[in-house]
Amino acid sequence: MSSVTLEHVHKRFGQAKGVEDVHIHIESGEFFTFLGPSGCGKTTTLRMIAGFYFPTEGQIRFGSREVTSVPPHKRNTGMVFQNYALFPHMTVFENIAFGLQVRKLSRTETQERVEKMMKLVRLEGYGERRIDQLSGGQQQRVALARALVIEPQILLLDEPLSNLDAKLREETRFEIKRLQLELGITTIYVTHDQAEAMSMSDRIMVMQSGEVQQIGTPHDIYHRPVNRFVASFIGETNLWEGTVAGIEGDEVQVRVSSGQILTGLKKNASPQVRLAAGEKVTLSIRPESVMESTTGEEANTVTGAVVLAEFTGACVNYVTSVGDEQLRSMSINLGRPVKQRGDTIKLHIPKESIYFAG
Ligand SMILES: Nc1ncnc2c1ncn2[C@@H]1O[C@H](COP(=O)(O)OP(=O)(O)O)[C@@H](O)[C@H]1O
Ligand SMILES: [Mg+2]
Known part of the structure; x- marks a missing residue:
């Protein structure tokens, strides 16, 4: 296994921009993802790591070995x-044996390694089937076996998974993760x-228009998005504009469009956010952290009118208008009566669930 560095x-x-200034170090054995909308530069970056494209500028290393302009077949990537x-x-x-034949492995070794792979991706007994006789999910597993059989670093x-239907996509997600953990292979x-x-x-790594927006753990990216793009691309969130009204100890008071003051915590601010009285800030409030108030008296309770009520069985979702903004909330169905459009509702936003996005 090997670490990967893009400098x-x-x-x-x-003249067209593909990607700009990607600077990352991926640890050996890490599962690292490039995430972003179509055209943001994910494939371009991956192809430079595989050697199908060479960078216009910068350096790529696998461990301490520089591979910037090494051709694909000399890189040992699958x-x-x-x-x-x-x-x-x-x-x-x-199909699975192809890469081994190119590498001129003996028949017995090829046989052994292909069979081991078919077992690993749960395709035992499918060796003689033709590709066009397989389902999409099975083809996906053949592609995975073909990449892994050469024992890449x-x-x-x-x-x-983009060619699979929703249910199969979820199952295969766990399959890929299982394989990666089992083999301990650095995965991009x-x-x-x-x-x-x-x-x-x-x-x-979240990307947009060829540029890196943020690199972090799923938890970091979800809770500490560095800007509006990341905040809204990763899951659903309410983005509210506000003005810092005051700071006391660990707490920040923010005036929102309804005129109300909400309290948040300093530690929930992305690094580049300036928290000072009079500064404009963007609050990111996840729908699942908003709760229907029981007493109406908790701190950070806002009152509004239900614009949309959705009952899905397991969940009750509301869109509520509060001042000039809307607040989307999502809660587990606890058997309470469901509000209707036009009803007044009191919603509680715990202070530890308010994040300050850049
Ligand atoms: N071979 C190419 N020639 C010209 N432009 C390209 C080529 N490959 C990618 N691009 C451009 O680079 C940008 C990033 O593309 P790509 O990496 O394929 O995005 P993604 O995989 O995130 O959808 C896009 O604007 C795309 O049009
Ligand atoms: Mg792509």
Whole structure:
């Protein structure tokens, strides 16, 4: 296994910007994800790590070995492409064995390693099937086995689940994570799906328009988004504008559009946020942290009118208008009566659930 370092890596395509100044160190054995909307530069960055593109500027290292302009077949990475890129007329066995034949392994060793892989990805007994006789999920597992059979130091996955339906996507998510833990392989995973990124990764790099927005653990990125883009891209959140009214000890008082003062905690501010009286701030409040008030008297209770009430069985979701803003809330159904559109509701926002986004 190997660590991966990208040092101030840029990629331009003629005049067009691909990615700018990607600067990361991925630990050996880490599950690291590039997350962002389509066109933000995820594939470009991954392809530079695989060696299919060379950076316009910057350096790439695997451990202490510099690989910036080393061709793909000399890098020892295994790659799963978005469309799998399998050979449709060949069998499962032949597809998985391909990389070993290129490397001129003996027949017995090839046989052994392919069979071990088929077992690992739960395709035992499928060796003689043709690719076009397999389901999408099975094809995905062949692609994974083909990438892993060469025993790469680094596994690279480009949106490997995007061709699967929702249920299979979730199952396969756990399969990939299980394999990664079992093999302890450094894994770089590309996706535009935040739930996928959150559930599988040790750390996530969020990208937009070719630029890195934030690098952190799923917990950090969820709770301490550095800007509005990250806050709204990772899960749902309420973004409220406010003005700092005062600071006392660990607590920050913020006046929101309804005129009310809400209390938050200093420690919940992203590093670049300036907390000082009179400063404009953006509050990020996750829907699941907003609770229907029981007494109406807790600190940080706001009153509003229900705009939308949604009962899903397990959950009760409201959109409530408060001042000039709306507050989305989501709670587990505890059997209380559900409010209707137009009803007045009191909602409590615990001070430890208010985050200051940049
Ligand atoms: N081979 C290429 N030639 C020209 N522009 C490219 C090429 N590959 C990617 N780009 C551009 O680089 C940007 C990032 O693309 P990409 O890395 O494919 O994004 P993502 O994988 O996040 O959807 C896009 O603006 C895209 O149009
Ligand atoms: Mg892509």
